[in-house]
Amino acid sequence: MDTIAAIATASGKGGVAIIRISGDGAHQCLSRVFRKQNMEMRKMYYGGVYDGEVLLDKCLCVKFDAGASFTGEETAEIQCHGGYASARDILEAVLKNGARMAESGEFSKRAFMNGKIDLSQAEAVGDIIEAETKSASRAAARLLSGSLGEMISSFQDVIKELLTAIEAGIDYPDEIDEQETSETIISQVQQMLPQIDKLIEGYSRGRITKEGLKVCIIGKPNAGKSSLLNALCGSDRAIVTSIAGTTRDTLHEILDFSGIKVHLFDTAGIRESDDVIERAGVERSQLTLKDSDVVLCVTDSSEEDDFSWIDKEDVLDKQGVFVFNKSDLNLAAEKPLPFSWERINVSTKTGEGIEAVSEFIASQARANDASDALTITSQRHFDALVKAKGHLENCLELMPPDILSIDLTSAWTVLGEITGQTVTEDIVNNIFEKFCVGK
Secondary structure, three states, X not given: XXXXXXXXXXXXXXXXXXXXXXXXXXXXXXXXXXXXXOOOOOOOEXXXXXXXXXXXXXXXXXXXXXXXXXOOOOEEEEEEEOOHHHHHHHHHHHHHOOOEEOOEOHHHXXXXXXXXXXXXXXXXXXXXHHOOOHHHHHHHHHHHOOHHHHHHHHHHHHXXXXXXXXXXXXXXXXXXXXXXXXXXHHHHHXXXXXXXXXXXXXXXXXXXXXXXXXXXXXXXXXXXXXXXXXHHHOOOOOXXXXXXXXXXXXXXXXXXXXXXXXXXXXXXXXXXXXXHHHHHHHXXXXXXXXXXXXXXXXXXXXXXXXXXXXXXXXXXXXXXXXXXXXXXOOOXXXXXXOOOOEEEEXXXXXXXXXXXXXXXXXXXXXXXXXXXXXXXXXXXXXXXXXXXXXXXXXXXXOOOHHHHHHHHHHHHHHHHHHHOOOOOHXXXXXXXXXXXXXX
16 A cells, blocks of 8 residues: 555654654655664664755654554654654655655554454544543553454354354255254354343443533522532532522533543523523523433522422433532421432532532442443444344244344344444544544
8 A cells, every 4th residue: 555654643842753654665765764774673763864964853763564563564653852843844754755644544544454453443542542531541442452343253253153054054955954043043142142232231331431421410590500510610610699590501511520521511490481591591401401311400408399390201211319509598398309319418608518419420420430341332333233133133033044044144244333344435434534643
């Protein structure tokens, strides 16, 4: 393949910048700017990098043989002093000497095309780069190890063996009993389905580990929602006044709880209103609530609240807690709570109970931490597994093997989309276009 090059490190000042070169002419390209003779593979060499006769920098350079590099191609890297101008100057010299500028994600795409990594591992590379918390990074690293690809390949191997048995039965109908083949298919599928179910069921935790836990603060106007947001953030993020309905829009803050990213949403107070803007804010509150994972239901403990403003359907599948704010004031008579959620008394004025709310959020974050096990974090993988499960479940009925082969083939194909074995070129291009240049 043609030779590509790009700066592989982030733009800006730093200790080191790396220019990566890959392709059939990578070594020749390096030799034109770095004049060291007889360089051994995978050993660092120190010397000058030149543009013609002009010294650009004193650098460390290394070469990799085809098959022994990340991309699976002949590769070279130049490590120069960090800085935008210096790295860019060296890249331009490399581009003059036989390389072209790499496209977004092209190095990783070549690694996939050359069989160095499967598609799930390539996506994990992107996830590691984008990870903002320890848990997200570790979950991506587990996928990068190839564990998911190995499991998917094991499913495909079983299916392939079943399809081979079906073909043998078609070729030798007098020697191979159809019913026995069908029973074998059912038995093998029954063994696979629990493993696929486990991956599917773990997706909700995997998504949270990767994208973050969504925590929604809801309540009636002037209950203290914005004050609670400020207390949890440790800063005056939201405007707080004694006027009910101050918050008209949804405020969004990102915090780190127990190594999990937490999206904290402060919403407009829920009530009937003739104000067009406030009504729009209430609608956004309800949408945010539906999309959340955890709910902090805030109420004014000095006033009676029957919680009739909460739509139970919106919170049935969520974890939550009732936050009774203004506990420094005279408490109203307690009424039965509409859900079996914990109750925490707080005062955003004195700080009472804030730590307990923080610990509740942290406990929910820990409960959804999927970094310690193989867990899918991609919607694409989830959709493929759900489709494969449907095809495999169709094989649990005792039918002629040639009929079962239709769903078995479909399951094999859908599973291959996860590793890239059967994926379309459009999907591959879409995945790598999201990567940064140089990766």
